[in-house]
Amino acid sequence: MKELLHNTLMELLGMEVIEATPDKVVMTMPVDARTHQPMGLLHGGASVALAESAASLGSLLNVNTDEKTAVGLEINANHIRSARDGIVTAVATPVHRGATTLVWDIRITNERDQLICISRCTVAIIARKAKSESNSRK
Template sequence: MNKTMMKNTLMEALGMEVLTADPTKVEIRMPVDHRTHQPMGFLHGGASVALAESAASIGAFLNIDPAKQQVFGVEINANHIKSARDGYVKGTATPAHIGKNTMVWEIQIVNEADELVCLSRCTVGVVPLKK
């Protein structure tokens, strides 16, 4: 992904960094720090969901013709498995379904010890651009 596309976005505010971005796999790293903590000092579940949806959306975008279509998150779920206080987490999104009108992406978020922190699934809608 073009770094200028990340400027002034939630991804930039949360310190996300795209590691891999192709139509079959997106990996994003995010710090576990003051930007992503909840008040008790642990990784905020909402930050994990933001990471998951960002990865799924980038993957979906790489599977469309942006001159004719756009993608939008339709539904997301997340099971928070393990907590984190510091370091980084990495989200890896892979497609479970790539259709004409919808896509479903599975996202695994792991800590630096490669332990599962969050398991998410995101449905993305593919919408034709209005002429």
């Protein structure tokens, strides 16, 4: 899994995959200068990035990646509680697994298991393009 995160936003924000199955993805992210907003609190966008990362990874585990890939289609988030430091943990579980979309429920908690953010993410399943085809469009 580490190589999947290499040179990505997930690596930059310090996200780590703790568990990854088609039925559940658990990821962590530090609350520090990389993920703070100017007031020193966890940035809502960082929470959304963690939520979508967990949902996208889970979606990839639900498809034949030789033929298909998963891309975020829609995400919403309710920020329930703030955090200034420590580690937050996202637990993503699928609520719908269709042929062209997956919908995920993601709950982000702090180290005291207090709810920080609740999110719902819809991921589209699309045909994987050959690398030579996608590079020819650039």
